[in-house]
Amino acid sequence: MTTKYRLLVKDASQVVVVCDRGENDGLVKAVGPADSIAAQYPEEMFEKVIDATGMCVVPGLVDAHTHPVWAGDRVHEFAMKLAGATYMDVHRAGGGIHFTVEHTRAAPFADLLATLRARLGRMLRAGSTLVECKSGYGLELDTEVKMLEVIEAARRSLPLGISSTYCGAHAVPRGKTVAEATDDILRVQLPVLKERLSSGELRVDNIDVFCERGVFDLDATRAILQAGKDMGLHINFHGDELHPMNSAQLGAELGALAISHLEEVTDEGIAAMATAKTAAVLLPQPRARDMLDAGVIVALGSDFNPNAYCCSMPLVMHLACVNMKLSMPEALAAATINAAYALGRSDTHGSLEAGKQGDLLLLNCRRWEHLIYQLGGHHELIRYVVVKGQVVHDNDQTLDF
Numbered sequence: 001m002t003t004k005y006r007l008l009v010k011d012a013s014q015v016v017v018v019c020d021r022g023e024n025d026g027l028v029k030a031v032g033p034a035d036s037i038a039a040q041y042p043e044e045m046f047e048k049v050i051d052a053t054g055m056c057v058v059p060g061l062v063d064a065h066t067h068p069v070w071a072g073d074r075v076h077e078f079a080m081k082l083a084g085a086t087y088m089d090v091h092r093a094g095g096g097i098h099f100t101v102e103h104t105r106a107a108p109f110a111d112l113l114a115t116l117r118a119r120l121g122r123m124l125r126a127g128s129t130l131v132e133c134k135s136g137y138g139l140e141l142d143t144e145v146k147m148l149e150v151i152e153a154a155r156r157s158l159p160l161g162i163s164s165t166y167c168g169a170h171a172v173p174r175g176k177t178v179a180e181a182t183d184d185i186l187r188v189q190l191p192v193l194k195e196r197l198s199s200g201e202l203r204v205d206n207i208d209v210f211c212e213r214g215v216f217d218l219d220a221t222r223a224i225l226q227a228g229k230d231m232g233l234h235i236n237f238h239g240d241e242l243h244p245m246n247s248a249q250l251g252a253e254l255g256a257l258a259i260s261h262l263e264e265v266t267d268e269g270i271a272a273m274a275t276a277k278t279a280a281v282l283l284p285q286p287r288a289r290d291m292l293d294a295g296v297i298v299a300l301g302s303d304f305n306p307n308a309y310c311c312s313m314p315l316v317m318h319l320a321c322v323n324m325k326l327s328m329p330e331a332l333a334a335a336t337i338n339a340a341y342a343l344g345r346s347d348t349h350g351s352l353e354a355g356k357q358g359d360l361l362l363l364n365c366r367r368w369e370h371l372i373y374q375l376g377g378h379h380e381l382i383r384y385v386v387v388k389g390q391v392v393h394d395n396d397q398t399l400d401f
Contacts, residue, residue, distance in 0.1 A: 072103025
């Protein structure tokens with residue numbers, strides 16, 4: 001019986017593999033010149049053939065940091081911030097995380113799942129084929145588990161990939177001290193999570209803590225991250241965002257896979273991360289050039305959350321080039337292979353290589369840089385989104401005027 005493959009993409013103007021270090025369902029079988037591919041794999045071997053003449057092919061984008069499960073938007077806080085209120089000013093005024101926690105605790109599972117599916121759909125149409133999704137708007141066992149169950153339901157029902165993160169230490173619950181909140185996570189939440197993981201009911205990949213002044217200090221952060229690591233979770237946490245907390249040094253010491261934000265990271269922290277090969281997930285404002293020059297693995301994330309409603313990695317890539325002085329190739333690597341590394345998925349995602357998962361974008365342009373260059377125009381540029389060799393979004397632009 002003749003082998004049937006899912007998809008052939010032929011005659012593209014450019015194929016950007018990102019990196020090349022080197023017959024299973026949904027994996028890339030081969031990447032190469034058109035004549036070579038045609039000789040090995042005749043078109044009749046494929047279920048679907050796309051003529052990519054005039055198009056570019058790039059790997060599916062990876063969003064390495066999002067908070068997409070919540071109820072109750074915070075559009076009203078935008079005016080406060082424009083008037084000069086800081087993140088912690090809003091937090092102390094009863095807004096911020098605690099406002100979202102109140103609404104998320106009250107939201108039914110079905111409502112949270114419906115909004116998550118809609119948000120992830122927007123991300124997919126903007127080119128993200130693998131997205132990290134955090135809990136963290138429960139701050140107590142029942143809601144944190146509910147959020148993780150919502151993420152699991154989305155993982156099982158949507159085509160795009162999901163990396164799930166437990167972030168019960170996102171803030172200190174009202175009425176509790178840091179010590180009490182830490183004890184609840186260590187003695188109540190993590191043991192239940194461990195049981196649910198062992199039973200196969202949930203899959204959680206990472207553990208996160210908001211290590212910040214007035215939130216979780218270094219000692220509390222260390223205890224929670226180490227407990228998660230002992231459960232087999234990757235350490236992937238918020239650090240050095242608003243104040244220099246030496247989070248980068250702590251993460252490097254603990255063998256963290258990634259640290260996010262890092263706006264206030266020190267030179268010593270950068271050096272420690274480079275040595276430990278801990279990825280920096282930037283969102284995007286920090287000292288990217290210093291990190292790159294020091295040999296830090298720099299990744300990008302949208303930080304989608306009620307405080308930063310951004311579903312678009314192409315927009316994040318554009319901002320990374322303008323604000324952090326990344327080159328366009330550096331931004332593409334940061335949103336593909338490096339972001340996949342930050343999630344422990346660089347062996348399966350983030351580049352177009354034989355044996356990796358067949359996640360890719362076909363762009364309606366002859367140069368891939370248009371994906372970054374055309375600010376706000378990426379929805380029109382992305383013609384096809386492909387996950388595991390299946391076209392999951394076809395943006396047919398044929399219009400009659």
